[in-house]
Amino acid sequence: GAGVSQSPRYKVAKRGQDVALRCDPISGHVSLFWYQQALGQGPEFLTYFQNEAQLDKSGLPSDRFFAERPEGSVSTLKIQRTQQEDSAVYLCASSLGRVTYNEQFFGPGTRLTVL
Amino acid sequence: DQQVKQNSPSLSVQEGRISILNCDYTNSMFDYFLWYKKYPAEGPTFLISISSIKDKNEDGRFTVFLNKSAKHLSLHIVPSQPGDSAVYFCAASAGTYKYIFGTGTRLKVLA
Numbered sequence: 001g002a003g004v005s006q007s008p009r010y011k012v013a014k015r016g017q018d019v020a021l022r023c024d025p026i027s028g029h030v031s032l033f034w035y036q037q038a039l040g041q042g043p044e045f046l047t048y049f050q051n052e053a054q055l056d057k058s059g060l061p062s063d064r065f066f067a068e069r070p071e072g073s074v075s076t077l078k079i080q081r082t083q084q085e086d087s088a089v090y091l092c093a094s095s096l097g098r099v100t101y102n103e104q105f106f107g108p109g110t111r112l113t114v115l
Numbered sequence: 116d117q118q119v120k121q122n123s124p125s126l127s128v129q130e131g132r133i134s135i136l137n138c139d140y141t142n143s144m145f146d147y148f149l150w151y152k153k154y155p156a157e158g159p160t161f162l163i164s165i166s167s168i169k170d171k172n173e174d175g176r177f178t179v180f181l182n183k184s185a186k187h188l189s190l191h192i193v194p195s196q197p198g199d200s201a202v203y204f205c206a207a208s209a210g211t212y213k214y215i216f217g218t219g220t221r222l223k224v225l226a
């Protein structure tokens with residue numbers, strides 16, 4: 001389909017392992033966002049890319065979290081030395097324009113469980 | 116500090132009746148509000164939005180009302196259908212791309 005896709009859909013990691021979560025945005029979408037959704041909560045902003053530039057990483061909870069979008073399309077969210085509190089659904093969203101008030105289209109998310 | 120609050124975790128409504136989902140916010144700088152709908156194992160899907168210069172926006176069966184003085188918005192679904200059963204998230208932004216989401220309300224429409 002033409003929507004935002006994410007992989008893997010489910011990931012189980014042992015505490016201390018590194019994980020990499022992939023997001024394929026809608027083709028041509030300039031803006032890309034990562035959100036973290038803990039159980040029973042709404043999505044919380046992590047970081048924002050405009051093309052390949054990471055313009056805002058204010059929501060990343062610690063320096064164990066790292067995101068990249070090297071060619072302005074696919075993005076990867078990497079979590080190093082995972083902890084149990086990192087267990088959540090990680091949502092990726094993309095939008096067409098650079099300006100605000102653009103609809104964000106969400107992917108299905110990656111459910112990360114850290115044991 | 117929760118800037119966007121959805122105080123009802125769940126709501127059940129009979130098919131054909133009106134569903135009213137509520138959302139309160141604390142930040143007076145918010146100028147754009149959205150509702151997203153989420154089915155299990157899917158990402159949130161945009162439903163309807165409203166700018167702070169308006170007090171009402173309508174799209175088919177869905178209407179969003181904004182009361183700025185009360186810092187309150189509501190989503191009305193008329194008539195409710197079983198396919199509307201989902202989790203509804205209210206979100207707000209203060210002139211930026213950064214959306215602040217509420218915790219969601221699970222709507223169940225009973226056939």
